[in-house]
Every structure is written in C-alpha cells, then in structure tokens.
Amino acid sequence: xxxxxxxxxxxxxxxxxxxxxxxxxxxxxxxxxxxxxxxxxxxxxxxxxxxxxxxxxxxxxxxxxxxxxxxxxxxxxxxxxxxxxxxxxxxxxxxxxxxxxxxxxxxxxxxxxxxxxxxxxxxxxxxxxxxxxxxxxxxxxxxxxxxxxxxxxxxxxxxxxxxxxxxxxxxxxxxxxxxxxx
Amino acid sequence: xxxxxxxxxxxxxxxxxxxxxxxxxxxxxxxxxxxxxxxxxxxxxxxxxxxxxxxxxxxxxxxxxxxxxxxxxxxxxxxxxxxxxxxxxxxxxxxxxxxxxxxxxxxxxxxxxxxxxxxxxxxxxxxxxxxxxxxxxxxxxxxxxxxxxxxxxxxxxxxxxxxxxxxxxxxxxxxxxxxxxxxxxxxxxxxxxxxxxxxxxxxxxxxxxxxxxxxxxxxxxxxxxxxxxxxxxxxxxxxxxxxxxxxxxxxxxxxxxxxxxxxxxxxxxxxxxxxxxxxxxxxxxxxxxxxxxxxxxxxxxxxxxxxxxxxx
Numbered sequence: 001x002x003x004x005x006x007x008x009x010x011x012x013x014x015x016x017x018x019x020x021x022x023x024x025x026x027x028x029x030x031x032x033x034x035x036x037x038x039x040x041x042x043x044x045x046x047x048x049x050x051x052x053x054x055x056x057x058x059x060x061x062x063x064x065x066x067x068x069x070x071x072x073x074x075x076x077x078x079x080x081x082x083x084x085x086x087x088x089x090x091x092x093x094x095x096x097x098x099x100x101x102x103x104x105x106x107x108x109x110x111x112x113x114x115x116x117x118x119x120x121x122x123x124x125x126x127x128x129x130x131x132x133x134x135x136x137x138x139x140x141x142x143x144x145x146x147x148x149x150x151x152x153x154x155x156x157x158x159x160x161x162x163x164x165x166x167x168x169x170x171x172x173x174x175x176x177x178x179x180x181x182x
Numbered sequence: 183x184x185x186x187x188x189x190x191x192x193x194x195x196x197x198x199x200x201x202x203x204x205x206x207x208x209x210x211x212x213x214x215x216x217x218x219x220x221x222x223x224x225x226x227x228x229x230x231x232x233x234x235x236x237x238x239x240x241x242x243x244x245x246x247x248x249x250x251x252x253x254x255x256x257x258x259x260x261x262x263x264x265x266x267x268x269x270x271x272x273x274x275x276x277x278x279x280x281x282x283x284x285x286x287x288x289x290x291x292x293x294x295x296x297x298x299x300x301x302x303x304x305x306x307x308x309x310x311x312x313x314x315x316x317x318x319x320x321x322x323x324x325x326x327x328x329x330x331x332x333x334x335x336x337x338x339x340x341x342x343x344x345x346x347x348x349x350x351x352x353x354x355x356x357x358x359x360x361x362x363x364x365x366x367x368x369x370x371x372x373x374x375x376x377x378x379x380x381x382x383x384x385x386x387x388x389x390x391x392x393x394x395x396x397x398x399x400x401x402x403x404x405x406x407x408x409x410x411x412x413x414x415x416x417x418x419x420x421x422x423x424x425x426x427x428x429x430x431x432x433x434x435x436x437x438x439x440x441x442x443x444x445x446x447x448x449x450x451x452x453x454x455x456x457x458x459x460x461x462x463x464x465x466x467x468x469x470x471x472x473x474x475x476x477x478x479x480x481x482x483x484x485x486x487x488x489x490x491x492x493x494x
Binding site: 017018020021023024025026053054057058060061064065066068069070072075076077078080081084085088 | 189190191192193196197199200201202203204206211214215217218219221222225226229230
C-alpha cells in the first residue's frame, strides 16, 4: 500500500478536527450580519476535491455525523444521510478524480452547503412547527438563510484557495532548477 | 448528460447508519452527542491558551512612549500608596488613643439619634383647617406645634417627650447641622433652623487638608434670618479664606467627629476691626429637607441603679 495515499486523509482528519473546534468556539463568536460559517462543509468540499470514489462518501458520512452531534435538535444521522446523498449527487467528474480548479471547489462548497443546510433545517423545523405556516414563512426564510451561509462558506474557500495558490507559485519557482545558459 | 459514477453501496451503508442513528433512544443519542463535543474540548482549551498567550505577549510589548507614561503612572501610584499607608497608620493610632466605652460600665448620659420626618406646609394647613380626620387619638389643633419661620416635625405615634425629645436638642441631616428643637408638642415639634436669628452655636473653622480637614480658629455661629449664617468672634489674626468649612465645636456630638455647619462664602476684615466678618452658607438645604435626626440625651438609669454609684 502506498503510504502517500494516506496523506490526504490525514490532512483531512486534522482539518475535520480543526473544523469541529472552529464550529464550537470561533464560528459562534463571529458576527457576520446573521450569516454562519460552517467549517465542516468546507472540509467536505476539500474532501471532494482531494479524494475520489467511496472515500468521498465516507468523509461525507463522518462530517455529517459530526454536524449531527453539534446540532441540539432533530434526529441523529440526518446530516450524515444528507451529506452522503449530496456528494453522491455531485457530477461524476468531480468525485471520480481529485479537483484542481478553484472555481469547481468553490462551486462544490456552495452546492453542498446550500443543499445540506437548507434540507436539514427544513426537516428539523418541520418536525416542530405546524404545517400551515411552513410554506409561507419557514420555507423562504430558511432557503435565503441557507443561501447566505453557502455564499459565505464559498467566499471563505475561494479566498483560502487563492491565498494558497499565491504562496505556492513563488515556492515552486524557487524549487525549480535554474536553466543552463550559454 | 453528466452521470454520477459513485457506487451505490457506500451511500446505502450511510443511509442504513443514518436510520440506525435516527432510531436510537434519546438518552443514547444525547450521550453520543456529548461524546463528540467532549472530543473537541482539548482543542478548544489549546485554542483558548494560545489566545491568552498571544494577548499576554501583545500586552507585554508596549510602545516606548506608552512604557514611559506607564512608568511615571506607576511611580505616582507607588507614592500615593506610601502616602495612604502613612495616613492609615496615623488614623489607626488616633483611633487607638480614643477612649472606648466599656461595655461593663456604660456612660452616665446615653445619647441617641431619633429620626423624625418634616411636615410639609400643606399638611400643616390641612391640620389647622381641620381637614385631617381625628379618629379618637386626640388630634386637636393644640396638638400641632407651629412657630412662624420654624420647621414642624412629625414625631409619629409616640409622644414627643416619650421619644426623649426636649428643647435645645441639636438636629442633623447626615453630617450637616440643621438646627435645634425649639418646642416639643404631643405629636409634633418645631425646629429652629440654624439660619434663625436666635440660633447660636460654637463653631470651628477648617480648611480642606489632604487626608482630613485642618482645624484653625474658633468662633460663634449665628443665624442671619436670610438663609445664611455669620461666624463671629474669629480674631483678625486668623487666616480665613472662601471655601473654608465650618464645623461644630464642643464635645456633645453624636460621635468623635464634628458635624458641618456650612461653608464660608464671604470673609471680610474691615479696617481696624478686631474680628472677621464671615458669611456662611449652610451645608443643608432646609427647603428640601424631608427627614432629620435629633440627638437626644437621657440619664442612664441602669448606671444609676448599679451598686457602684452613690445615691444622694
């Protein structure tokens, strides 16, 4: 077995733990005008970008289960199922091989956060609210709120990836051998 | 059309796990949730420690200008602490020198502060007009003691004499002198304010010191009848300035510390005059007064009946 294959998973494990800490300490303290950053879905998008096949679904299950545990209400396992379903519904080109495009990873973050957050919130709210006011009040509010969170998450991913690329390029140039000249 | 090539097996497994988790009883689900949150605790602690260390490091590296200012403030604070310690030790010594009352041998004359309310002008008028209902407690017009220019005090249900009130007793509001009792009635009493022309009292001038007032000349305080007082018999050789505080003089005070009459607002020394002409503004606004304390003195019967005292 190639030990290098485990490296992305180790990195993702560290990132998942960092996301767990951020979700319980930093994210609630951030005041972004009502928007909420969900670091777990950012890590999920990075898992989609760096892993392939069944590993993506496994990471979705792990991160979804963690999100389930952080939510105080609703059935345990809901986010797990939603995250696994969401990554399974992504285009095959995204999950079959690692992604290199910043735009695609940002788009994946947007889709995953919007899909998982909106459905999860609607189901959790629907479990406790009456059906009459659900369509008129709960649905639009929840969708807009989830869309805002998804956009905020995508912007964070975009900024982070652009920053990483900006650092990577000069480093790569430094490591390249100097061409021989006459 | 883009089609997902992900195998359905992992998704099915996730769905099965999700169903199992959703069907778990609430206590078990809560235990699982708590366990996951507990996993985050070491990381949270590390984050908190790092944030604290960062804050401490930032606070430890002030700018040179700030450090100079802080050093000078620290030196000033140290000096202030030393001065306060000296003052504290001096006050402690003075307190230790003050003779304390022996609980086995109480003093012959017992003093007490009796709190009374000031009757408003409308109430007095209503009483005089008979608009206050008497329910058989002897609330006749004669029970009301009123003197023109004097404040009328409500003595409550206990009779004035029963509460130990007597003519000439001083009245205070906080640490300020208000005047003295001029007449004691059955239910009410009158107060001669210190601004009354017939009011006289021993007084002592003091200028504000750093820890406590610095007392200087003694004099006689008299009411002028226009809301102010004058301090007489202060020798021309004494140093008097506007803002000096006038305290009571004598030993018949509620405690060891003198009470305040007022503040010097004008001090003039006419040519060749042997004494200062000093005008005092009272410390208490008599128009706003609602409640005051009367210092009563009573003969201590327990002391008189004790075998150590000879009865003549």
